[in-house]
Amino acid sequence: LGMRFQSATRGEPSEIIIHVRMLDEANVDQQEALGVIGVNLIYGAFYYHQPEKLIASLNENLPPERIQVDMIKFSGPAYAEVDNRLMSLQLVSQGLTNAVMFTADGESVQPAEILHKKTILVERGSFRPVTYATNDMLEGARKIFLRQPEAKEEDLVVLMEMTLENLLAEGQLNHADFLARVDILGSLGRTVLISKFGEYYRLAGYLSRYTNKMVGLVMGVPSLHEIFDEKYYLNLEGGILEALGRMFKSGLKLFVYPLEDDESGGLITATQLEVAPNLRHLFQYLIENGFIQEITDYHRDYLKIFPPDVLARMRAGDPTWENMVPPEVSRMIKARQFFGFRQPVAA
Template identity: 30%
Template structure:
């Protein structure tokens, strides 16, 4: 797949033939495939000042400093490598060739597949570089997940991404999104995932990390991107490790009183039933539902992230088709309990064999994936259901709940068992007026300047929307 028309070899040749580009390579894990790519074509001596690989942890610590976390495949390690190598390069070569050279330091720290370990194969890769001689440096940091099943294929893919990164920095940096797309040039879809990109420095001063995160998921470079309440992209595993998590999928355009009541009810049950005072709330936005037939991004996606961040929520952008995929991802990030908050009306796909025909075990396999380990499904009542057969509401609550939800007869026993094991739990205390609120309707009212929308969101949400002119609001 050559989106930009050049092969890895051709990119190396172009860089080697550019007399200004000159730098060093420091690679740990998965060989030294990036430097090797440049050596395999003519003229590498015009590009490569130094290449090294400090595999031994003691050597690595003596060069770059020890990691307090004892983790060597992490962003902080990569940053230390970039700083050390770039400073060393400019200190030693700044005087003899600084006026003629645009220096760079490339580094990666990677955990590739091996016979001893079957853990996740991933790594951090980065470039600190000058666009022109004696200019301020800019920096690109990328987190990659290597999906090939064989070590040598992972090494090959990593080498290709590294070359693409260096080429993109020097020839595509005017368009950061084009640069990001170019990282997978020469790779088939499914070999590499890129789920975190950090751009900094004068070349990228106007770049919004949230836009980059959306772009990664929208263009299928990753299935998910995690955005903190401050608007920075990060790895979900780093943010959620060791924390109980409550997650809810939705459009959140905008966050309504219904959403807030759902979260409040879930927090209350988690506190009383599971003795967990404050789970970390992650609001999941499915990007595939924000993209129309012409692949035109929802114009308000950034407004959603801004609003949720201001309210103190973490956001995950994803492309998951099924709830169990979301739960599988989050349960890999933490060993603590994970709670999925859903409206009763969204349970139907979980028990629809046609919807789960991609699973050999169908509905039962899907339920197993959904509720494995420390997972629990918290079900918020509804006042209407989109089902063919008539269904009676729960007499006590006058709402549809787990007790009244129409499950196919072949799966009633499975649901009953899951309810008895507290894997599926009803939430109580809903307000009939809140159940009638629709984000879609609220958004239309905001855009058409109807005052009714203000009764369907909290004062805090109203204030943020009006002060920042979100979702097309006009005074």
Template identity: 40%
Template sequence: MSPHNVLSPRQKALQINLDETIYGSFAEIGAGQEVARHFFQAGGAAGTIARTMSAYDMIMSDAMYGETGRYVSEERLISMLKTECSTLMQRLDLERGESSRFFTYANTVTAKGYRGAGNYHGWTGIKFQQNPGEEPSQVVIHIKLLDNQNLFQQEAIGTFGVNLIHSCYYANDSMEHFVRSLMDNLTNERILIDAIKVTGPAFRHMDDRLLSLELVNNCFTDVIMFNDKGKVVQHSEELYKKNIVALRGSFRPPTLLNMEMLQKGAEQFRNNLPEDEGENIMTLAEISMNRLIERGSIDSADFLARIDMLTSINQPVLISHFQHFHTLSHYLSDVCRRRVAFAARVHNLQDIFDEENYKNLDGGFLEAFGTMFGKNTQIYVYPEKADDEDMLLASDSVTLSAHVKPLMEYFKNHNFIQDIKNFNPNVANIWSRKVVEKIEAGDSTWEEMVPASVAEAVKKSNLFRSN
């Protein structure tokens, strides 16, 4: 990773102010005009700022940007950017369009107020011209505000907004540089970035999905999500009030067993939910970062291939920093506000009950189990068959120490852990690594082990071949 020279917000704002080609407007809602303030205080703002806007009143906001169901939303941000950019260019393009690189910065934020706690977050973005007369490029970002005081949240928003504008003009040479610059003078204890989308000529060399991966890789977020079409989405909006069935794995490639586990896990989960919640289930294929770097480093092409293969079967994907089941379970429960279940294999269950995994916790494995099962998380165990054996292994085959066995019995007796009964034994010994081995050996029978659309994706992109 190359050295990164970090400028202060004032230095960044001043650099922009002194560039006679950069000229634009600001529209900020929900946390003051903290971004524009930096440019005014840096000096020379008259050469940069055409106007600033802050429509707090809902009627005024609707009159300017159109009606919306939610004022702190991606939809509202995009309407702000579109309206402000259009106004700016219509009024100023004739006079200074040949020499100016126009921009419109906007944010819509829920910050801490006088009335108790809440979910402090916001959408922030920019439309800008990299070169005069060029079609505008766009960045849309969702952030979570973690400071516990309004003043600190405002400061963080101001710094982040300056970083965003500056990064678009001075740090878009690479994805790594662009993402790191967004968090200059900030930490992940103040702000998390959990969704980023870019479009336009300034980002022809970038991919939303790889930018999102950079966020996780740099610990700027815990989770990123792709919907069933492979598009970057803001996960808390997608998962809110959904009952979740998650399958953890490498999905290199996704197999018939993977799909069977999610399907059968969801069916059994549905039978354990209240009748009015039975259809409100989302399945997730989750890949932890340690799975992406298990071969030494992150391979961008390999990562994109996994996303493409999973979305070819319309499967939403979650990428997370969580190594252990209990931390992922706790996170998902907080986000979805409903029930969480895992489809797992026997060796996963063995790993969950391995005390060594929790030796760094103050409360040891009891703390981990309390975190995991305290919100009624369930585990549905799919039978497992060893490579060269016919016998199917279920949850009762897990090897446990004497003092842990009663815990397993408790969780099974209270239906926290259940064996999947309606299963297909013909797919029980399909492993992704065996599929890859067959592909490398030129054995075409691998196609019988994966969904048809995955097989097509593998062949089309010539994946997993050693030569």
């Protein structure tokens, strides 16, 4: 759905394009919803000069269970200062959709364009900043993923996912911080997914909407431990059994990066994870059937790298943070003063 208009007499046209996902079952209801959102778009283009207000108005007189807007693009002189990545973020934060996606060059895209009938590998994180461990985890998972008989490299799509909950960790959305993370991921050639899927089973359900091929989720041992914490599934009638059933029903696999134990210095791998006694047989079933797999190809030194530690050193002016991130990430952070970077303290 699109709107093209002139904001000045004889001026160049400006344009707004949105992708609407219709959730009504009956065609007549879909037609009605499309008409309402079309009127809202036209009205907003002429009367709401702040794109955020226009986005908020798109679903006026439409309950959220009838439509989702999962892509929006502003262009032209009326929107010369608009960053479409921030507008995509607005779609999620204002509740118009559960997830948005943009490519490494910052182009907002409809998820189906990227994911349709593809094999998908997703790494969730804060990416604040991207570290050697971030890339090591992904590369180790990628090698195992491509060994699976149903995975082909030419069909593989790699996504770096950030949740809205993570972006709101400091209480409110920080646009500069968000763009810093996205710019760094873009410089590494990564496609970015922003979602409201706090629980992994919801992410799995979203991805299965677009593909019937293999999906892999990349995570560390702490995230795997959270998956087997029953407190996260109190809202489901079937509890953890329902959540895991929904997560693994399409053959999804978890690729788990080991953790170095602070006290003993030993490794905690996926198969060594201690879960609640009543879940041990379920956990073992998933291990033995290949739904949970260890990442075995990794750099031991990178296991000690954690983004919060890198961030703290960076802000304290401790130059050792540069040894924890790839050179291109370090250069971008210093050149553009990302994440509160401070110059090293003189000795």
